[in-house]
Amino acid sequence: MLYLLTGFDNGQVPVFVEPGTITINIPKAAYPGSSKVSGTKNNDLYREYKAISDRCVQVQKDSLEVLKKTRGEKWLDTPEGQEAWMRIGAEALIQCDAERLEFILRHNDLPLIPLMLEREIGHTLANETEEQFLSALDPSLASHPYYRSFKNSVKARNLKVGGEVPDITLPLLDGGKKYLSDYRGRYVVIDFWASWCGPCLKEIPHLMELHNEFGAMTDKFTLISFSLDDKEKTWKGAVSSKEIDKKHWTHASDLLAWGSPAARMLGVKAIPMIFLIDPEGKLISSSLRGEELVRRVRQIMSGDLYYQSSGSED
Secondary structure, eight states, rough: EEEEEOOOOOOEEEEESSSSSEEEESSOTOOOOEEEESEEEOOOOOOOHHHHHHHHHHHHHHHHHHHHHHOOOOTSSHHHHHHHHHHHHHHHHHHHHHHHHHHHHSSSSTTHHHHHHHHHTTBBHHHHHHHHHHHHHHHHHTHHHHHHHHHHHHHHHHHHHSSBOOEEEEEEESOEEEEGGGGTTSSSEEEEOTTHHHHHHHHHHHHHHHHHTTTTOTTTTEEEEEOOOOOOOHHHHHHHHHTTOOTTTTEOOOOOOOOOOOHTTOOSSSEEEEEEEEEEEEESSOOOOHHHHHHHEEEEEEETTHHHHOOOOO
């Protein structure tokens, strides 16, 4: 189990809590990134893996210093200088990725590996290598939460029209729980919203149109509203006051606001954001709103699949 030691002004200290004696050394409280955690298997492996990433960053810094000394800082601001710096950085990343892949292959059956990889997505982990690293993991990890989380994060960063939408957890209004994948075989509209979001509330009449027309077609269509509120009373109050607590209208929220794993997995950075998903779990659109959304759903539900397969988000 991973825990993050907090309370620092500039970062956190990751610690794997497991049987054994764990030693935590934090040389400078202002720089928790310089900490060393050791003494147990996963903490030692994490330190070894982090050393690879740290070397990658250091190689890039050293290369930049060489360019500054040999060509001057002003040259680095020129198009030629920028190109040279980017080329050197890319070469360093290739070498770093090769080291990381070798490390992953040696320990590819440990849950620690997908967890570490996910923590580096968007930082020192290059987009084009994410799928390669994912495929290097042992199939025995497929059902582990760390593996599923990493896989979903990779999908989210590469989510495009026609791509498979990551499976997310749906904590329901009635206290139950479902997964997005439970609705395979139907068209799904999932709306990310919040009670405090004015533009979100303006979408409600259009969502109500969809509910009134297609909500009862439970074998073909599902409407889901996922709230980014952080208080249960506020969320449930909004559902009630806006009169959207309807049969066949699924409401979900993990009450984590922008910290919601579901929002992160689907790349939600602003709301309202509405996903239209086909029966195979593939994305039709993530940009339709208002009457445009209603019109597209009507066209698809009428059997005109041109509007599903065109790949357009217009």
